[in-house]
Every structure is written in structure tokens, then in C-alpha cells.
Amino acid sequence: MDKKPCKSQDVEVRKGPWTMEEDLILINYIATNGEGVWNNLAKAAGLKRTGKSCRLRWLNYLRPDVRRGNITPEEQLLIMELHAKWGNRWSKIAKHLPGRTDNEIKNYWRTRIQKHINKQAEMFSFNISTPELLDHQASTSQLPCNGSTSFMETYSPMSSFNHCNLEPFPGQQQEVQQQQQQQPQQQHIVDQPNNESYWSMEDFWPMQLLNGD
DNA sequence: AAACCAAGCAACCGCCTCCTT
DNA sequence: AAAGGAGGCGGTTGCTTGGTT
Structure with a gap:
């Protein structure tokens, strides 16, 4: 003690x-x-x-390999896909998004996707009889791993995107359209050297020089 | 222009697991 | 086999910033 x-x-x-x-x-x-x-x-x-x-x-x-900045629509999709598979296993999910950290993905999920799902659930709940269930499932982010399928069916990324009208988030629609035009069958893109948000440790070296190190 | 509010994110906390002794 | 320490992980908090009234 x-x-x-x-x-x-x-x-x-x-x-x-x-x-x-x-x-x-x-x-x-x-x-x-x-x-x-x-x-x-x-x-x-x-x-x-x-x-x-x-x-x-x-x-x-x-x-040095940490990527910072906007999550791309592809990454967003991948996150949703993997979250549907594994639930809140952020570090596991992060391993499939090189340069992204579990913390960033977790934050992204909580602030963007979860909110979006909640909204969808709210809208959806007008038409079904169990709004509390949906809301609870969305807010807790816990997937039923016990064989229960309701949430998986509701929230499976593909069904969410394609069937539940879960659109790209504001500000991403244009990006999605552009990328769809460029690479309609694009696989999960995780390495984009030209990504402006790419942050490298080399950026720090000039600062070191400035600091006289 | 100021006050208020909400969103986003960095960082901390506590629990769990694994490894070493 | 047990205990202790370190790392890993998910949840949560609180500060900062941008937007709105």
C-alpha cells in the first residue's frame, strides 16, 4: 500500500x-x-x-512513418469493414492501415463514424420498432460476437454504404467521386506518397537545427 | 466583437497480457 | 510455479479550435 x-x-x-x-x-x-x-x-x-x-x-x-491528416474514403471503408469484423480492436485494425495509429482510428471512429451511425440509426429508427437497440449498439461500438446478427447486418460496411445510404461524410463526397473516376476498382489504398498530410520525421530536422542541436 | 457551443484530438488512466527472474 | 515489471490496449478526459449566434 x-x-x-x-x-x-x-x-x-x-x-x-x-x-x-x-x-x-x-x-x-x-x-x-x-x-x-x-x-x-x-x-x-x-x-x-x-x-x-x-x-x-x-x-x-x-x-517517422506516422501519417497524419484526413482519413481517406478508402481508409474509412477499411476501418468500417475491419471494425465490423473485430469490434473495438483498434490496434489490430491499425495494423491494416499503415501509418495510422490505434489512437487515431479510435478517435476517428468515435467522432465521425459512430456519430454517423447514430444518425443513421436515428433516422432508421423511425421505421423500426427497436430504436434503443440500434442506438445502444452504435454508441457502445460493441459488436455482438455471440452469433447475434442484427447489428452486423445493420452495420456491415457494405450494407451501410450501399444499402443504408450511409454516404461519405461531408467533405469527402467530392474526394470519393474523384477517386472513383480515377480508380474505379481501386483496392485499399494505404500508401500515398503524395498525400499532403504525410508527416515525416525529416520535417523535424530543420527544427533541430534551429534549436542549435 | 464577444460569448457560447460542439467537434476533434492528444494524452492519461487503469486493466490485461506477456515475459523474465 | 509464482511474482513482479514492462508493454499493449481500450476507454475516457480535458484542452484547443473553429463555427455559430
């Missing part, structure tokens, strides 16, 4: 948003020494952060 805090560990732990300086320290350290035991890494790098915090920051934001 009352674990005596070891004095060497009793140093204050920083929380909250990361500063650019902290980012640079972490990037530099990993660039030089590679990833390792995160708790040790945090100490060795001189960061007053927990290992977990460092790991999260690195994986979700600083990693």
Missing part, C-alpha cells in the same frame, strides 16, 4: 501536452540509441515523463 517512494524516482513527473523541446529530445535519443525499455529510455534521455508517456508520444506522433 504505502510504497515508500524511492528518492531517485521521486522527481516530478511531467504530464500534459508535450513541448517541442521534449519531442526533440525523444526523437534525438531514439535516433541515436533506438527504442528500448521505455522507462529506462525516459530516464536516460532526461525526460521527466513516464515510459508509457514516451512510448505513446513516439508511437502516436513522432514515429
Whole structure:
């Protein structure tokens, strides 16, 4: 219970948003020494952060292959497809979207897709007798893995898109149209070098220079 | 122009699993 | 085989920002 805090560990732990300086320290350290035991890494790098915090920051934001910015319609479809398959297994889903993090997908789901599904469910509920069920299923994001099919049928990505009039979200319709014209049978696109939202660690190096590192 | 509101996202928390000793 | 530590994961929170009134 009352674990005596070891004095060497009793140093204050920083929380909250990361500063650019902290980012640079972490990037530099990993660039030089590679990833390792995160708790040790945090100490060795001189960061007053927990290992977990460092790991999260690195994986979700600083990693060179992290893609940031708009989720493409293809990615959106893939997310819905995989979510229908696996439920809230965000990390598992993220593995199929190179450059995307579980956190980003999770946020995307909660803020966009789930809301959209809720809306669809609300509209749909005017015509069916179990609005609570739909709403609950959409809001909890839990898929019935016990063989119950109702939600899967309602929410299967293809049925959602094609049968339930689940349209691309605002701002994506044009993009979808363009891409459909360009690549009507396009498979899941996950690597788009020209994507303007692509973020690379190289972007950070000039900052390092500016900081005199 | 200011206040309010909602959406989006970064980060934390706590639980679970796996690995090492 | 058991215990402890570290990492992984999903849920949640709270801050920031952009839009609306």
C-alpha cells in the first residue's frame, strides 16, 4: 500500500501536452540509441515523463512513418469493414492501415463514424420498432460476437454504404467521386506518397537545427 | 466583437497480457 | 510455479479550435 517512494524516482513527473523541446529530445535519443525499455529510455534521455508517456508520444506522433491528416474514403471503408469484423480492436485494425495509429482510428471512429451511425440509426429508427437497440449498439461500438446478427447486418460496411445510404461524410463526397473516376476498382489504398498530410520525421530536422542541436 | 457551443484530438488512466527472474 | 515489471490496449478526459449566434 504505502510504497515508500524511492528518492531517485521521486522527481516530478511531467504530464500534459508535450513541448517541442521534449519531442526533440525523444526523437534525438531514439535516433541515436533506438527504442528500448521505455522507462529506462525516459530516464536516460532526461525526460521527466513516464515510459508509457514516451512510448505513446513516439508511437502516436513522432514515429517517422506516422501519417497524419484526413482519413481517406478508402481508409474509412477499411476501418468500417475491419471494425465490423473485430469490434473495438483498434490496434489490430491499425495494423491494416499503415501509418495510422490505434489512437487515431479510435478517435476517428468515435467522432465521425459512430456519430454517423447514430444518425443513421436515428433516422432508421423511425421505421423500426427497436430504436434503443440500434442506438445502444452504435454508441457502445460493441459488436455482438455471440452469433447475434442484427447489428452486423445493420452495420456491415457494405450494407451501410450501399444499402443504408450511409454516404461519405461531408467533405469527402467530392474526394470519393474523384477517386472513383480515377480508380474505379481501386483496392485499399494505404500508401500515398503524395498525400499532403504525410508527416515525416525529416520535417523535424530543420527544427533541430534551429534549436542549435 | 464577444460569448457560447460542439467537434476533434492528444494524452492519461487503469486493466490485461506477456515475459523474465 | 509464482511474482513482479514492462508493454499493449481500450476507454475516457480535458484542452484547443473553429463555427455559430
